[in-house]
Amino acid sequence: MAYETQPTASHFINGTYVDDIAGTSLPVIYPATGKVIATLHEATPALVDQALAAAAAAQIEWAKMTGRERGRILTDAARLIRKRNHDLSVLETYDTGKPYQETSVADASSAADALEYFGGLAASLTGEHIQLGEDWVYTVREPLGVCVGIGAWNYPTQIACWKAAPALACGNAMVFKPSETTPLSALKVAEILVEAGLPAGVFNVVQGTGPVGAQLIGDPRVAKVSLTGSVPTGRKVYAAAASNMKHVTMELGGKSPLVIFDDADLDNAVGGAILANFYSTGQVCSNGTRVFVQKGIKDAFLARLAERLKTATIGDPQDPNTIIGPMVSARQREIVEGYIAKGIEEGARLVAGGKRIDGDGFFIEPTIFADVTDNMTIAKEEIFGPVMAVLDFEDEAEAIARANATEFGLSAGVFTRDISRAHRVIGQIKAGSCFINSYNDAPVEAPFGGSKMSGVGRENSKTAINHYSQLKSVYVRMGDVEAPF
Ligand SMILES: NC(=O)c1ccc[n+]([C@@H]2O[C@H](COP(=O)([O-])OP(=O)(O)OC[C@H]3O[C@@H](n4cnc5c(N)ncnc54)[C@H](O)[C@@H]3O)[C@@H](O)[C@H]2O)c1
Numbered sequence: 001m002a003y004e005t006q007p008t009a010s011h012f013i014n015g016t017y018v019d020d021i022a023g024t025s026l027p028v029i030y031p032a033t034g035k036v037i038a039t040l041h042e043a044t045p046a047l048v049d050q051a052l053a054a055a056a057a058a059q060i061e062w063a064k065m066t067g068r069e070r071g072r073i074l075t076d077a078a079r080l081i082r083k084r085n086h087d088l089s090v091l092e093t094y095d096t097g098k099p100y101q102e103t104s105v106a107d108a109s110s111a112a113d114a115l116e117y118f119g120g121l122a123a124s125l126t127g128e129h130i131q132l133g134e135d136w137v138y139t140v141r142e143p144l145g146v147c148v149g150i151g152a153w154n155y156p157t158q159i160a161c162w163k164a165a166p167a168l169a170c171g172n173a174m175v176f177k178p179s180e181t182t183p184l185s186a187l188k189v190a191e192i193l194v195e196a197g198l199p200a201g202v203f204n205v206v207q208g209t210g211p212v213g214a215q216l217i218g219d220p221r222v223a224k225v226s227l228t229g230s231v232p233t234g235r236k237v238y239a240a241a242a243s244n245m246k247h248v249t250m251e252l253g254g255k256s257p258l259v260i261f262d263d264a265d266l267d268n269a270v271g272g273a274i275l276a277n278f279y280s281t282g283q284v285c286s287n288g289t290r291v292f293v294q295k296g297i298k299d300a301f302l303a304r305l306a307e308r309l310k311t312a313t314i315g316d317p318q319d320p321n322t323i324i325g326p327m328v329s330a331r332q333r334e335i336v337e338g339y340i341a342k343g344i345e346e347g348a349r350l351v352a353g354g355k356r357i358d359g360d361g362f363f364i365e366p367t368i369f370a371d372v373t374d375n376m377t378i379a380k381e382e383i384f385g386p387v388m389a390v391l392d393f394e395d396e397a398e399a400i401a402r403a404n405a406t407e408f409g410l411s412a413g414v415f416t417r418d419i420s421r422a423h424r425v426i427g428q429i430k431a432g433s434c435f436i437n438s439y440n441d442a443p444v445e446a447p448f449g450g451s452k453m454s455g456v457g458r459e460n461s462k463t464a465i466n467h468y469s470q471l472k473s474v475y476v477r478m479g480d481v482e483a484p485f
C-alpha cells in the first residue's frame with residue numbers, strides 16, 4: 001500500500017506520540033476490503049492518567065495566553081489542514097470507508113472551518129460591564145479547565161475539531177478519545193495542532209473502547225464531557241458526568257423527518273432525500289430517514305428517485321468517481337441488514353436495493369422502502385445506514401403531528417415552493433437542526449445539535465463558546481458597606 005496507514009504510535013500525549021503495548025490490541029479495518037490496515041493499542045489506565053495530567057498542567061499556561069495568541073495557532077492549524085487536504089482525506093477514507101469524493105470536500109475541510117472560525121473568535125471572548133448606579137459588576141469569561149471529547153466513527157476528523165476548536169479557543173485543554181472503529185484521523189489533527197504551535201498537552205488523543213471513555217469521564221480533573229455517539233451511550237455518559245456535576249454536550253442519534261409537499265420542485269426534493277439518506281452511506285446522525293411524501297407527488301418522487309439511484313457508482317471509495325462506499329464495519333452492515341429484514345417482514349414495500357454486495361468489503365445496496373407506516377420498526381429506530389423509508393401523508397397538520405411522533409429531535413427538513421408553509425411547518429417541528437428546501441448542510445457558523453433524546457447543547461457557531469466557558473461575575477462596590485450591625 002502506497003499510503004502509510006500505521007501511525008507512529010497509538011496515542012498522542014503531551015505533544016508526542018506514545019504507546020504501551022500492554023494495552024489491548026485495536027486492529028483498524030479498511031471497510032472497503034475488510035483488511036487490517038493498522039494495529040493500535042487501547043490506552044491503559046496509566047496512559048489515560050498521563051494524558052489527563054498533561055492536559056491539566058498545560059491548560060493553566062494555555063489559559064494565560066491572550067485569545068489572539070490562541071486564535072493564531074488555531075488558524076495556522078486550519079491552514080495546514082487545508083494544505084494537506086488530499087492526504088488527510090485519503091486517510092479519512094481508509095479510517096471510515098467513506099468515498100474520497102466526500103472526504104475531500106467535507107471532512108478535513110469542515111475541521112479546518114471549525115479551527116478557522118473559533119480561531120477568529122478567540123480574541124473577542126470578553127465579559128461585560130453592568131452599571132448599577134455608582135456600583136458595577138463585571139463579568140469574566142473563563143475556561144472550564146480540562147475537557148474530554150469522545151467521538152463517533154462517522155466523521156472522525158470533523159468531530160475532533162468541532163469539539164477541540166471551541167474548547168481550545170476558550171482556553172481549555174482537551175483529551176480526545178476517538179471511536180475505536182476509526183482511531184487514525186484524530187492523531188493527525190493532534191500532530192498538526194502541535195506543528196502549528198499548540199503547546200504540548202493542550203490537545204491529547206487516547207485510544208480505546210467504552211471503559212477508556214468511562215475512566216476519562218470519572219476523573220475529578222475533568223470539567224466537561226462532549227460526546228458524539230448513540231442515545232444508549234449518551235445516557236451512560238450523561239449520568240456519569242452528572243454525578244460529579246460536570247458540564248456536558250451530547251450530540252446523539254436521530255430519526256429525522258423530511259417532509260415533501262406536492263408543490264415541491266421534484267428534482268430538488270429527490271436531491272434532498274438522496275443527501276438525507278445516502279450521503280456517507282447513510283451514516284449521518286442528522287439524516288432525514290423518515291421521508292414523508294404528500295400523496296399527489298408520491299409516484300413521481302419514487303420514479304425519479306429510482307432513476308437517479310441508478311447513476312450512483314458504488315465501489316472503491318478511494319476512486320474519485322465512487323459515490324457510495326461501504327458501511328464502516330461488518331457489524332454495522334449486519335445491523336442494517338437486520339433492519340431491512342424487519343422492514344420486509346413488517347410489510348414495507350422494497351422498491352430498491354436491500355441486498356449486501358458480494359466481496360471482501362462491507363458493501364450494501366442503497367435501499368428504499370415505500371408504503372412505510374409509523375408503527376414499523378424502520379420508521380421508529382435509527383438505522384444508521386443507507387435505508388430510506390418513504391411514508392405517505394395527506395395534509396400539513398398530519399405531517400407535522402407524525403413528524404413529531406418520535407423520541408428523537410435532531411433534524412428536520414421540508415420541501416415546498418410555498419415559503420410561508422415552509423416556515424410554518426419547520427416552526428412546529430421539534431428538532432434542533434432544520435432545513436428548508438435543502439438537507440444536511442452543516443456550516444460552522446450555524447448551531448448544530450438536537451432536542452429531546454437527540455442531545456443537549458450545541459456545537460459550532462458563537463453559541464458553542466457558552467458550552468466551553470463560564471462567566472465569573474464580580475460585584476464592585478464604590479461606596480461604604482452598609483451592614484445590619
Ligand atoms: N448528533 C451528532 O452530532 C452525531 C454525530 C455523529 C454520530 N452521532 C451518533 O453516533 C452514533 C453512531 O456512532 P457510534 O456507533 O460510534 O456510537 P457509540 O455510542 O457506540 O460510541 C460513541 C463513542 O462513545 C464511546 N463509548 C461507548 N461507551 C462508553 C462509555 N460507557 N463511556 C464513555 N464512552 C463510551 C465509544 O467508544 C465511542 O467513542 C449514532 O447514533 C449517530 O446518530 C451523532
Ligand SMILES: O=CCc1c[nH]cn1
Pocket residue numbers: 154155158283284285286440441442
Ligand atoms: O453526523 C453528524 C454530524 C454531521 C452532519 N452533517 C455533517 N456532519
